[in-house]
Amino acid sequence: MNVYKNRNEPFFFLVIILGGSFAAIFFAPSALKLFGFSGMSVTEILERPEESAGRALLLYQCIGSLLMFLVPGLIMINRWKTHKINTLEKPNWGWINTILTIILLPLLLPFMDYLSSIWNNWGQQIPWLKGIFEQYNANTQLIEKMIFFEHIGDTLFSFIVFVIFAALSEEVFFRGTIQRFLHQSLKPGQAILIGALAFALGHLNIVQLPFLLIAGGVLGLIYWVSGRLWVSVLAHALHNGLTYFWTLSSGPGNYGTVASTQTNYALVIISCSIALAIIIKMVKTRKKI
Structure with a gap:
């Protein structure tokens, strides 16, 4: 029996997702307890000068991603491993195709940064959004607490968590499970779009919503055109790196700023044109199957 057509499959999928979320909520705080920061608020941890505060937050992030994204994703991938989806069949693929696809996000960064600046300026003018945008600054400080360390070992751990583990866990969950599940009943464009929306909302970050929507869409496109999850993982890791x-x-x-404060419109146009040409080529490759 095709597991995707099982009426109980969406319910089982939801149970796995919720189970992972509750497990993350329950077990991730143990990282803070391990380093002696149990019961402290994020603001209090940020004010602590010890590098162990950053280590505790890193381990908290790692455990949360493991239980919320990676474990549920791997469970579903293993459950579906014998069931093929026609729209995700693997086309002929070489190293040139891999390079072209993984540079899509870097090429689109100037455009994504430009849209983010417009979104941020607009959000600052809306009373009920202004507080959210201001709170984002505190979240940025939290992330930077987990990035800047004096010792190379801490920096290496930070790199693994933010660049490699985050890319792997999020791609396994959002592309390897959610988007894959959507492909069995929707057209490719619809599956990519809804998957991108899930990716953006899953980050719980309204300040970077346009950025996350585009990134999710591009990663979803990469997964579809390649038919290979490792390609989207590599593209995601490159962006994170x-x-x-x-x-x-x-x-x-x-943190997160990869362009100058003043938009270079020529760079935006040129980079978007190159990215569009690559996307057209990749879509043609996909349609040859």
Whole structure:
């Protein structure tokens, strides 16, 4: 029997997702307890000068991603491993195709940053959104607490969590499970769009909503055109790596900023044109199957 056509499959999928979320809520705080920060608020942890505060937050992030995304995703992938989906059949694929697809997000970063600046300016003018946008600054400080360390071992752990583990866990969950499940009953464009929306909403970050929607859409497109989850994982990790190293080189207060404060419209147009040409080529490759 095709597991995707099982009426109980959506319910089982939902139970696995909720189970992972509750497990993350229950077990992730143990990381804070391990380092002696149990019962403290995020603000209190941010004010602590010890590097162990950053380590505790990193382990908290790692456990949360493991239980909320990676474990549920792997459970569903294993459950569906013998069931093929026609729209996700693997086309002929070489290293050139891999390079072209993984550079899509870096090419679109100037455009995504431009849209984010418009969104942020608009959000600051809306009374009920202004507080949310201001709170984002505190969240940025939280992330930077987990990035800037004096010791190379801590930096390596931070790199693994933010660049590699985050990309792997999120791609397994959002592309390997949610989008894959959508492909069995929807057209490719619809599956990619809904998957991108789930990816954006799953980050619980309204400040970066346009950025996350585009990133989710591009990663979903990469997964569809390649038919290979590892390609979207690689693309996601490259994007995370660029953001990570840019933040390290720019210093505190610049997390997630990969463009200058003044938009270079020529760069936006040129990079988007190249990205569009690559997308057209990849879609043609997909349709040859």
